Amino acid sequence: MKKPKENNGNVTLKEVAAVLGVSTMTVSRAINDKPNVDALTKKKILDTAKKMGYTPNLVAKSLVSSKTYTIGVVIPEISHSFFPEVVKGIQEEANKKNYQIFLTNTSDDFETEKKVIDALRAKRVDGILVSSSQTKEDVGYYQKIIASGLPLVFFDRCFENIGASCIGVNDFSASQQITEHLINRGYKRIGYLSGPRKVSIGKERFGGYVAAMNQHGLEIDDRWVIENGFNEAGGYHAMGKLLTLPEKARPNAVAAVNDPVAFGAMDAIREAGLKVPDDIAIVGFTNDIRAGLVASPLTTVHQPAYEVGKKAASKLIKTIEDRTERVENVQLITKLIIRKSCGS
Amino acid sequence: MKKPKENNGNVTLKEVAAVLGVSTMTVSRAINDKPNVDALTKKKILDTAKKMGYTPNLVAKSLVSSKTYTIGVVIPEISHSFFPEVVKGIQEEANKKNYQIFLTNTSDDFETEKKVIDALRAKRVDGILVSSSQTKEDVGYYQKIIASGLPLVFFDRCFENIGASCIGVNDFSASQQITEHLINRGYKRIGYLSGPRKVSIGKERFGGYVAAMNQHGLEIDDRWVIENGFNEAGGYHAMGKLLTLPEKARPNAVAAVNDPVAFGAMDAIREAGLKVPDDIAIVGFTNDIRAGLVASPLTTVHQPAYEVGKKAASKLIKTIEDRTERVENVQLITKLIIRKSCGS
């Protein structure tokens, strides 16, 4: 009974209508469960629609309604275990509200980031969720997007005060807390392996470290703070640089901007023939899936990744469906996880 | 100069045309770089289009062309470290060819799987990439999809011989090889922690284990093969069941269908006060990011996840763009990774 159709084999309202000798509008009404359609004709329509394998064409619907029920998700590195959890949270929240997500990975490259966002806009996503790889200097790009009216919510790596909501964690105070933990354990010579400080988490976490050091009257030697990427390679190189210092000029503890950086640093320490925490203590930030498993289990800050994703998606969808939804910065609560790498 | 527009602030061809007093077709031609348009008018058009912030509406384009440059990706569990790598491979291949991906996570639930695929079809994706959670019994669902003409490529967890290509690894021979490794190390009482055997990887990997045992004339006690889920909980319960056997009726080595199952089993072993590999040796499959880090580093099979994703996306796009592309089963090559958990 199946005839070959031109349109990829997809049945249209018109075709269903033709079979029953009614108008497409009647079919449309029946299928969308509108009130004003006769019970019997409705039944007939639903039956034959099903029989013919009709599925509504959401592309056409979107063209009419200017609504795609689609959101774009832009993340820097899906291999970093924090992000799959976030994506899972976004996913579940979005699906519950009948949205689909376009996932794009930028490999921490801002040019790619701009390109994919332009592609998402062309596809007329209803809004975008962004964890940016970018430095503050190019905040103009996002200002333009926000000005254009496209709903945008940042998560994890945010630009604040430019008119978009931000869902993150208490980076500053958590970083302060974990640094204090090192101080309380007796360390005074504490270095910092920083990520790009133009990105919110880079800046905030570094700020927390500085605050803790200042508060306890501890000096920060300029050479103890090294800025590099957010990944293993970044941590490896940063620690390598630290290790070029003569032993007595070196810190005997370091805080890392995140766990991957801490793992990279641990590799560098091991390769230098040194031990964690005996020679150098180290703490991270994230609670990566590997944090408790490495040779010297990593003291770190647990981030509620799944909840960040859920909250970010929920906030974005609210913003999409009610443009008067207010802009806010949400800081979810982290938890200090003490393991062996800080000498506990 | 910006007037509020009705359509979410998106500029249309018509609006650009109106500003310059030309027809929409001329604007369309200029923007799509068609040959037949005067150089000067073209320049003017491009300038004002840019000034007005014109972006082509891909929704409208898709309606005309029946092509969305979008593919749906269906995975069972994004938290399992194998999948983010696969997604990364899919992502990069797809973006290179100008496709976007809809990512959906089914949490290993077949009802969810069907629901999201229906949603993807309604959005008129050009094709779908599926790693199924489903058992062979409901192969009919996929047969219908394939019959409908929607391009479909399976990866990792496949249904074979139903008309869709499948990108996986040499599950059978790799499982046989790792089981033989246990045998060569002197183990004779080897159990198997299986996943659902209706899924291709469940069946193939189990088959490899059986083949290795048979080949070496080793007996498989029925009670040594436990079927459960593909995750930590599944492995934990399966091993728990094995441990209820009296010690001398118990295997002293087990092969797990994948690494998460092996990790769960290790937890159960530890909780029973036993040691890996001294009391029970264990091997996995996947080379999860944690495999080398756990207390007793896991001997396992490395799967080229990124390449699986890349190849799957490439095959799907080829199938989309040339419907005569032939159906094929691709088996990428794995590598045995020997660590301590098998007593090496």
Add this chain to the structure above:
DNA sequence: TTGTACGCGTTATCAA
């Protein structure tokens, strides 16, 4: 080189 008419699949609106 440029413009007009029409259709993609759907729904809002108004008329019957």
Add this chain to the structure above:
DNA sequence: TTGATAACGCGTACAA
């Protein structure tokens, strides 16, 4: 309760 018409934004096919 039902149907005809127009519109969403764009591109093909044809005419000017």
